[in-house]
Amino acid sequence: MATKTVSEKTLKNSFKQWFFWNGCSQQAETMLGMAFGQSMAPVIDELYDTKEEKAEGLKRHITLFNTESQVGSVCNGIAIGMEEQLANGVGTAEAIQDAKVALIGPTSAIGDSLWVATIIPLLLTICLSIAQGLTTAPWVGALLYMLVYPLGTYLLSWRLFKLGYKAGLEGVQRFMMSGQLDKIMNAITVLGLIVVGALTANFVTCSLNIDIKTATQVFDEASKSYVDGTISVFNLDNLLNSVFPKIVPLGLTLFVYNLYAKKNWSPLAIMGIILLLAAVLTAIGFIPGIGAFV
Amino acid sequence: MSTLQVILIALFCYLGAIGSIVGNTIGWYCLGRPLVASFVVGLIMGDVSTAMVVGIPLQIAYLANVTPGGAVAWDLSYATYIGTAMALALKGTVGDNAALIGLAFAGAGVGGVVGGTMWNVHYALDVFINRWANKVAESGDCKKMWMPNIIGGQCIGFLCRFVPAVIVLSAIRAAGAANGISIPGWFTTGISAFGSMMAALGMGIILAFLVKKPVHWAIFLAGFVLATYFGMSTMAVAVIAVLVAVIYYAILEKKEVA
Numbered sequence: 001m002a003t004k005t006v007s008e009k010t011l012k013n014s015f016k017q018w019f020f021w022n023g024c025s026q027q028a029e030t031m032l033g034m035a036f037g038q039s040m041a042p043v044i045d046e047l048y049d050t051k052e053e054k055a056e057g058l059k060r061h062i063t064l065f066n067t068e069s070q071v072g073s074v075c076n077g078i079a080i081g082m083e084e085q086l087a088n089g090v091g092t093a094e095a096i097q098d099a100k101v102a103l104i105g106p107t108s109a110i111g112d113s114l115w116v117a118t119i120i121p122l123l124l125t126i127c128l129s130i131a132q133g134l135t136t137a138p139w140v141g142a143l144l145y146m147l148v149y150p151l152g153t154y155l156l157s158w159r160l161f162k163l164g165y166k167a168g169l170e171g172v173q174r175f176m177m178s179g180q181l182d183k184i185m186n187a188i189t190v191l192g193l194i195v196v197g198a199l200t201a202n203f204v205t206c207s208l209n210i211d212i213k214t215a216t217q218v219f220d221e222a223s224k225s226y227v228d229g230t231i232s233v234f235n236l237d238n239l240l241n242s243v244f245p246k247i248v249p250l251g252l253t254l255f256v257y258n259l260y261a262k263k264n265w266s267p268l269a270i271m272g273i274i275l276l277l278a279a280v281l282t283a284i285g286f287i288p289g290i291g292a293f294v
Numbered sequence: 295m296s297t298l299q300v301i302l303i304a305l306f307c308y309l310g311a312i313g314s315i316v317g318n319t320i321g322w323y324c325l326g327r328p329l330v331a332s333f334v335v336g337l338i339m340g341d342v343s344t345a346m347v348v349g350i351p352l353q354i355a356y357l358a359n360v361t362p363g364g365a366v367a368w369d370l371s372y373a374t375y376i377g378t379a380m381a382l383a384l385k386g387t388v389g390d391n392a393a394l395i396g397l398a399f400a401g402a403g404v405g406g407v408v409g410g411t412m413w414n415v416h417y418a419l420d421v422f423i424n425r426w427a428n429k430v431a432e433s434g435d436c437k438k439m440w441m442p443n444i445i446g447g448q449c450i451g452f453l454c455r456f457v458p459a460v461i462v463l464s465a466i467r468a469a470g471a472a473n474g475i476s477i478p479g480w481f482t483t484g485i486s487a488f489g490s491m492m493a494a495l496g497m498g499i500i501l502a503f504l505v506k507k508p509v510h511w512a513i514f515l516a517g518f519v520l521a522t523y524f525g526m527s528t529m530a531v532a533v534i535a536v537l538v539a540v541i542y543y544a545i546l547e548k549k550e551v552a
Contacts, residue, residue: 017440023313023322025427025447027420034427034443041439055434062427070319117503120323121357121496122532127329129529131350138346142333146324153319183546190513191539192504197517198531200497203354205490245522252491256498261505268368268410270495278488286480293483 004047004087006080006165013042015161018076019154022069030064036076037062043080047087057083060093066104068111073157075103077164078172099169106176114185115153118192123149125199204249209285210236211292235292252277295339295383295467302338303379304463306331308455310371312413315448326371328352328378335378347391348381348398349374355399355492372409372455376462377402383470388477396482399489401466408458416454420447 018039025034037058044057067075082096123145131141164172175181211232218229232238240247259265259273285293295303309316310326324330332349336342352374380401381394388394423446430438505511520531 019319020317021315021440021444021447023318024315024451025420025423025443026313027417027424029421029424034423034447037427037431038440038443041436045436051434053434054436055432058431058434058436058439059428062424062431070323113503116323117500120327121500124327124329124353124357125528125532128350128353129527131329131346138350139333139336139342142329142346142349145327146330146333149324150320153323157319183543186546187539187543189504189506189510190542191535192500193510193513194517194520194535194538195528195532196497196500196504197514197519198521198526198528198535199357200494200514201518201521202528203357203490204493204497205487206494207487246518249494250518253494253497253501256494257501257505258498260498261502267495267499270498271368271492274491274495275488278484278491282480282484282487285483 004084006043006046006084010042010046011080011162011165014039014076014080015073015158017042018069018073018161019157030062031066032069033062033065035069036065036079039076040079040083043083047083056093060097063097065100067107068116070153070157071111071115071160072103072107073161074164074172075100075107077161077166078103078169079164081165081168110181110185114188118188120149121199122192122195125195200250200253201246204246204253206249206252207281207285207292208236208240208248209281209292210234210290212290237292295379295463295470299338300460300463300467303335303375304456304459306334306338307372307375307409307459308452310375311369311409311451311455312371313416313447313451314455315444322371326374328356328370328374331371331374332378335375335382339379339382341382341385344382344385344394345378348378348395351395351486351489352377352398352402355489355496357493357496368406369409369413370406372412372459373402373406376405376408376459376466379463380404380466383466387470392486393477393482395489396477396485399485405462408462409455412454412458416451419450419454423447423450 018035021038022032022035026032040061041058044054044061048054048057061079065075079096079100082091082099085091086093086096127141127145127148129141130144131138134140167175212234213230214233215228215230217226218231219225220227220229237248244250256270256274259270260267265273285291288294306325308314310321310324310331312318312322312326314321316325325334328349332345332352333342336345336349339345356370356373377398378401381398384397385394388397423442426446427439427442430442501514505514517531517535520526520534521528526534
């Protein structure tokens with residue numbers, strides 16, 4: 001009996017079905033299970049002959065599966081490699097199931113922290129800077145993101161898919177265990193942290209709006225004479241900024257981190273708190289005597 | 295807004311949502327980002343420059359929209375398509391850019407909540423398609439395996455996204471036709487304060503993913519003070535960060551050899 005292999009055409013077909021339709025039917029019961037099954041269907045079709053074998057094959061791939069799907073395409077590659085071996089009488093169906101379950105955790109973690117939480121904000125920041133820089137044509141930044149992100153992700157995702165297929169479960173695990181991945185992750189974490197630091201400084205704004213003024217005579221440039229006016233005697237934001245610039249936005253960011261990471265608040269609840277804080281701080285700004293807006 | 299514009303924006307609202315027919319890479323992670331969404335709305339409404347005026351602050355506020363394990367509380371796609379559309383539709387009734395941005399954030403608030411709710415409805419209804427998928431798998435018909443996922447998932451997804459978007463956008467259109475709404479100054483001040491504080495939410499969540507040991511706080515603060523004390527732009531800090539990461543990686547490699 002000739003050894004069965006998955007053709008390049010089927011590999012591409014399987015990858016495309018995953019890349020475009022992995023999120024179509026997400027739900028609580030099997031998460032991305034149906035989409036995974038769809039992506040495996042052409043492979044099963046090619047590898048097995050009888051209806052019964054095909055049914056068994058399909059059934060083991062519509063079970064619970066979840067990952068960050070762009071980086072997680074490596075799981076599809078691994079599963080295809082294992083199916084190919086199984087069709088040739090090596091390995092067991094249970095081993096494929098176990099491998100898929102084992103891959104859920106690490107691939108989700110790498111995908112979410114590396115790709116979604118680091119690469120996307122980084123790329124968006126670059127495109128935002130371009131948009132802000134080109135005042136006459138800010139849309140160039142948007143267009144650039146529309147081209148670079150999908151194309152780059154498509155190539156990365158396809159390469160990971162092929163890597164999973166070629167290297168197999170052991171190869172990928174060996175790579176994950178070798179420490180190589182840890183080093184890359186560590187270096188990118190450093191990159192991400194520095195950029196997030198700069199983003200926090202440049203984009204988060206928060207003022208306490210306390211500015212106590214006193215009525216006095218001020219020199220009016222236009223009329224070259226002294227008129228009634230006010231000067232600030234105590235501006236809390238300026239005082240704090242002279243101690244450590246932008247300490248209030250930094251404090252707000254750390255407060256949000258604490259609520260999210262330590263107290264397990266949901267993003268929506270944190271948003272509510274921020275809305276409340278914004279309302280209170282704005283109200284302070286309008287209080288006669290101490291507010292910054294009056 | 296014309297009827298065609300309402301339909302087109304609602305269509306993109308669906309395409310930019312999680313699990314639309316174009317896939318999450320092109321949809322949620324690209325069309326759904328405020329920078330891109332505002333550009334698309336600008337093209338549809340024929341006013342790209344105003345759209346970008348509100349799109350940039352929206353993008354800053356929602357820079358780090360991470361959805362671990364599919365937990366969507368806040369639908370970014372909905373928030374930004376509706377927010378930008380609202381700002382453009384009611385542009386004539388407000389004075390300056392600050393008020394326009396305030397309008398966009400108010401629209402984004404409504405859109406985000408509607409979208410988040412509809413996502414949860416979608417997520418719950420999709421469970422029923424599993425039976426169909428089981429039946430197909432049971433029959434061993436590989437050629438039909440795509441049907442539950444795409445036909446089933448998309449029928450539900452499209453209805454959950456497109457229809458509510460048309461309703462919300464029509465309401466905005468009606469408000470625009472009725473000569474808009476007057477927005478008091480304190481509201482504009484408050485909502486733009488909220489918008490710029492919202493950026494802290496994204497940063498806080500990214501930090502939760504990145505910080506693994508105490509020394510990471512020092513690295514984060516290094517980036518922070520480069521921007522504050524040295525007044526560097528984010529791009530400049532990003533370039534330095536890339537260099538530092540490469541050097542750091544090289545040091546890690548060397549340690550291995552020694």
